[in-house]
Amino acid sequence: MVLSLRDLSVEAAGRALVDRLNIDVEAGRIVGLVGPNGSGKSTALRCVYRALRPTSGAVLLDGTDQASLKLRDSARSIAALTQESRTEVDFTVEELVALGRAPHARGNHPLTARERALCRESMERLDVAHLADRSVLTLSGGERQRVLVARALVQEPRVLVLDEPTNHLDVRHQVELLSFLRGSGLTVLTALHDLNLAAAACDRIAVLSAGSLVSTGDPAEVLTPELVRKVFGIDVTVVHHPRTGAPHLIYDLTAAALSALPDAPPEGRHS
Amino acid sequence: MAEAVSETPSAEPGTAEPSRDEVRHEEPRQEADGRGAGRGRLLTALVVLSVTLVVSVLAGIALGPTVVPPADVVHFLWAALTGGGIGADEVTGYSIVWHVRTPRVLLAAVVGAGLAVVGVAIQALVRNALADPFVLGISSGASVGATAVVVFGVFASLGVYALSAAAFLGALGATLLVYLAARGPLGLTPLRLVLTGVALAYGFQALMSVLVFLSPNGQAARTVLFWLLGSLGAASWESLPLVTAAVLVAIVVLLRQSRSLDVLALGDETAASLGVDADALRRGLFLLTAAVTGLIVAVSGAIAFVGLVLPHVVRILVGSTHRRVLAVTPLAGACFMVWVDLVARTAFAPEELPLGVITALIGVPVFITLMRRRGYLFGGR
Secondary structure (H helix, E strand, C coil), rough: CCCCEEEEEEEEEEEEEEEEEEECCCCCEEEEEECCCCCCHHHHEEEEHCCCCCCCEEECCEEEEECCCCCCHCCCCCEECCCCCCCCCCCCCHHHHHHCCCCCCCCCCCCCHHHHHHHHHHHHCCCHHCCCCCHHHHHHHHHHHHHHHHHHHCCCCCCHHHEECCCCCHHHHHHHHHHHHHHHCCEEEEEEECHHHHHHHHHHEEEEEEEEEEECHHHHHHHCCHHHHHHCCEEEEEEECCCCCCCEECCHHHHHCCCCCCCCCCCHHHC | HHHHHHCCCCCCCCCCCCCCCCCCCCCHHHHHHHHHHHHHHHHHHHHHHHHHHHHHHHHHCCCCCCCCCCCHHHHHHHHHHHHHCCHHHHHHHHHHHHHHHCCCCHHHHHHHHHHHHHHHHHHHHCCCCCCCCCCHHHHHHHHHHHHHHHCCCCCHHHHHHHHHHHHHHHHHHHHHHHHHCCCCCCCCCCHHHHHHHHHHHHHHHHHHHHHHCCCCCCHHHHHHHHCCCCCCCCCCCHHHHHHHHHHHHHHHHHHHHHHHHHHHHHCCHHHHHHCHHHHHHHHHHHHHHHHHHHHHHHHHHCCCCCCHHHHHHHHHHHHHHHHHHHHHHHHHHHHHHHEEEHHHHCCCCCCCCHHHHHHHHHHHHHHHHHHHHCCCCCCCC
């Protein structure tokens, strides 16, 4: 196990946002975190990249409790794409990517030749090398997300954490990003809203509801009509991809699926 | 570097004909060969500004109501520094150069450098392009202290230092109040800091107005206003060491933190994922900027505009990463302020103009021109 969330709990104002969460991510695997809005996905991820201190429980990386490390030291192992997407400073793409070296570099020393080569290589892998001198404020959503992934790669992390990385991306960019992750060999924990993308991209899926883990396992085992009805409050039909066999959810919008469910969780309606 | 020009862009038809010798500086950044051009630009800027600063300081010392020929300036400075002798007929010139103008010009350079650098730090601290060293209420706190001296003669025992001491204490008090009021469960968040600073600044200004209003001395309002707009008229050798040390420390500390400042600009969550504790960094920045601003205001009054605009001008010229900005900004601020002070004391001599008036008159058009020319994007599209 590379990354383990052990009994992770976060409380705010007496309410449990995340409640005794246990999730394991094996080396080189992609684990998707799904669940309605407000189910605690982002909160759990924030604990992993240490923007938030858990109330109890721990995030273990190879058995080491991250809370025992300095922020800088854990940032050498865990990179993140947060939902924070805007910056007011017009760094160039190259400058932004180079900031991925922040946890490794000493003080304000310039990057070494190896580090600069690493930046160049990451930008090429993500197909943003031609944007190197563009201001990050002029990028499209898809370009921007690729640049941020390039920055995360430059961090040379063991684990990559992503919070809704496909938000605001068109379908092509969504597919491109997730297939890049699949091919990258990185250990990935990612929150995703789109259940079908999650099913196609992830090795395992962990379903959160009201801060608790409801189900975890292979996408085909987890994404059943029963579970989707219970957690998201909608009726779906599950079909399977003709080649990969991955589950795919289809929605019948004429059947007024929502009104048939008296106990639809209010937060789930818009997802 | 210069070769970058060969890939000349077709875009930006509105980019005005660069008339100066810095042609490649005017190249839209997108088309320049990033690292090479950037490094060349940084080096050029540093060299050009260093030379300009030396020339400006000498000019500042030479020019004034009595013009001292540059050769004499160098001669007197050399004599003063090496303990060499001067002729009996040169005593007046020597006195003007060494006792009056040199400390004043050096103080102008230090204050300009300090305000500009603090401006960079504050803009990073509150993550806001419109922030300047005074946005946290520090200058208005200092004004209350200074007003108390002017109006009621408090600290009279300190003699000529009364104004500086009171201004510094006022700045310190304001800093403490803003810090305590802005401190929340999430630490010093940028928005809380700005809101608290702005709100308290209004409070301090009201307090100052009451003091002036109650003043038994009709001249008080004028004196306070003049002080508020900034002046280096009280400069002396004694006023230099403390503020110079503070400004140098600030520059060194900030330069060492430059990469963290870059990361801070990306937001607190991203900062955490890149190993930077945003809250701790902000606390440190707050204390540093408050102390330095307080010391600057104590010797020069509240000179507006330098801390707001010079960081932007520098970003336009050399890019936004803090390592570059912090290397160039002090030099730019120092040059700018030396000339501003020169204009202030020569334009309507023997009357002196307040520095804040000139910083605005020069700076605003320069800034707007630069911004329009380069497609500057700080603050979004």
